[in-house]
Amino acid sequence: MSTITAIVAGLRAGVAVVPIAHDAGHEERRHILNDSGAVAVLGEHQWNDLEIPTLPLGGVGDSAPRGGVVTDLNGAALVMYTSGTTGAPKGVLLPESAIAACLDGLADAWQWTADDHLVHGLPLFHVHGLVLGVLGALRRGSRLTHTVRPTPEAYAAANGSVYFAVPTVWSRVVNDATSARALSSARAIVSGSAALPVPVFEGLRELTGLAALERYGMTETLITLSTRLDGERRPGHVGMPLAGVATRIRADDGTLAPHDGETIGTLEVRGATVGAGYLGRPDATAASITDDGWFVTGDSAVIGPDGMHRIAGRTSVDIIKSGGYKVGAGEVETSILGFPGVAEVAVVGVADNDLGQRIEAAVVPEDGADINPDAVIDHVARQLSIHKRPRRVHIVESLPRNALGKVQKARLTEQLGATT
Numbered sequence: 001m002s003t004i005t006a007i008v009a010g011l012r013a014g015v016a017v018v019p020i021a022h023d024a025g026h027e028e029r030r031h032i033l034n035d036s037g038a039v040a041v042l043g044e045h046q047w048n049d050l051e052i053p054t055l056p057l058g059g060v061g062d063s064a065p066r067g068g069v070v071t072d073l074n075g076a077a078l079v080m081y082t083s084g085t086t087g088a089p090k091g092v093l094l095p096e097s098a099i100a101a102c103l104d105g106l107a108d109a110w111q112w113t114a115d116d117h118l119v120h121g122l123p124l125f126h127v128h129g130l131v132l133g134v135l136g137a138l139r140r141g142s143r144l145t146h147t148v149r150p151t152p153e154a155y156a157a158a159n160g161s162v163y164f165a166v167p168t169v170w171s172r173v174v175n176d177a178t179s180a181r182a183l184s185s186a187r188a189i190v191s192g193s194a195a196l197p198v199p200v201f202e203g204l205r206e207l208t209g210l211a212a213l214e215r216y217g218m219t220e221t222l223i224t225l226s227t228r229l230d231g232e233r234r235p236g237h238v239g240m241p242l243a244g245v246a247t248r249i250r251a252d253d254g255t256l257a258p259h260d261g262e263t264i265g266t267l268e269v270r271g272a273t274v275g276a277g278y279l280g281r282p283d284a285t286a287a288s289i290t291d292d293g294w295f296v297t298g299d300s301a302v303i304g305p306d307g308m309h310r311i312a313g314r315t316s317v318d319i320i321k322s323g324g325y326k327v328g329a330g331e332v333e334t335s336i337l338g339f340p341g342v343a344e345v346a347v348v349g350v351a352d353n354d355l356g357q358r359i360e361a362a363v364v365p366e367d368g369a370d371i372n373p374d375a376v377i378d379h380v381a382r383q384l385s386i387h388k389r390p391r392r393v394h395i396v397e398s399l400p401r402n403a404l405g406k407v408q409k410a411r412l413t414e415q416l417g418a419t420t
């Protein structure tokens with residue numbers, strides 16, 4: 001509740017709010033607070049290493065916000081941190097107008113109204129749980145139940161009309177037939193943040209009688225594509241552009257690719273839901289936009305002649321989606337390199353039935369070093385965040401490299417996957 005109070009207070013006061021993961025470790029927390037130029041932390045928390053004042057909610061604090069920090073927020077209502085292929089997470093500037101366009105576009109696609117009772121248990125520091133799951137309910141005036149954890153049992157008990165979840169949660173729902181059947185009184189179930197496997201889509205349809213609505217988006221662009229309640233819901237497809245959004249795909253040779261249902265290209269999007277770039281990173285912002293103003297998503301997609309989109313994958317192996325969380329291989333590698341005795345490391349996403357991808361690391365120790373894999377996992381959980389920890393750490397003699405010395409991540413992913 002304190003998160004929702006703090007976010008709404010910030011929005012009402014016209015003060016940009018920066019959500020921080022509840023399980024954020026000390027390095028990640030410090031990076032986000034410093035990089036964003038935050039002047040105060042709102043609400044209760046158990047962090048005892050903060051160098052900036054905490055303002056309690058529901059009363060007047062005795063500490064004042066820290067001053068002297070000037071950042072160009074470019075009119076952002078929210079600054080949401082997201083991982084890239086390398087380096088620490090970047091803050092995405094999200095103006096109120098983009099948030100409103102996204103929420104209204106989704107309301108149109110899903111016929112979302114004040115009569116709905118939305119249920120989800122997603123974390124409140126990302127677009128899915130916070131923007132769609134909280135601000136969406138507030139904008140529509142619909143009732144919201146947050147189940148705290150997104151468990152099948154909690155979803156079954158909530159008696160909602162619309163449910164949101166990431167594919168990992170939907171896969172767990174399908175594996176719990178009793179809970180799944182309890183959702184059959186809902187009018188819509190919605191999946192997003194990662195690809196919904198076709199068997200999970202089919203399992204949901206069989207157990208709940210509902211064809212899941214699938215939608216696609218990114219922190220940088222908010223939600224741009226969705227299937228519609230009054231349209232076709234084709235397994236493995238993420239539908240059409242929301243109102244006010246346009247898309248196109250670009251082939252490897254740099255030309256725009258045809259919308260023929262076969263050609264794969266990098267997806268580019270433009271429109272009212274797209275954010276205002278990265279905070280304090282004009283270089284990264286410029287690199288993400290084409291000369292004619294389209295945002296380059298880094299996802300590969302196919303567009304059909306009927307306008308239906310299918311996401312075919314990511315263009316970079318260094319972006320991992322685990323349980324719907326985006327994690328950059330680079331940030332985990334940097335963290336592990338700081339662990340005593342580590343000479344080299346490579347982090348990859350290995351295919352996982354539950355999480356979509358699970359984070360695994362291959363570590364080469366320095367000569368004579370004896371590294372405990374569990375200690376490496378704990379190190380990442382404490383420094384970055386619990387959800388960014390590798391699920392397995394392999395101690396290896398060397399990393400597979402090509403003739404230029406570059407780590408062959410595809411080969412490593414195959415090798416690690418084969419050891420499961």
Ligand code: MLC
Nearest residue numbers: 122123126127128168193217218219323324325378381386
């Ligand atoms: C385990 N734990 C540890 C630990 N190992 N804690 C500390 N150190 C270690 N080494 C404990 C934790 O304390 C915690 O305990 C528990 O393990 C967490 O378990 P987990 O294994 O990480 O959780 P898991 O079951 O795998 O979570 C699955 C999940 C979660 C689906 C619930 O991944 C999730 O909430 N995903 C949603 C991500 C999301 O919202 N993405 C949207 C991005 S926006 P305890 O006791 O606390 O459980 C976006 C745009 C768009 O993508 O399109 O939407």
Ligand code: AMP
Nearest residue numbers: 082193194195215216217218219311326
């Ligand atoms: P994030 O930065 O956490 O907002 O993650 C955005 C990324 O999640 C996108 O670039 C996609 O790779 C992935 N994603 C989101 N929704 C879907 C979806 N429905 N299908 C496939 N991938 C998705």
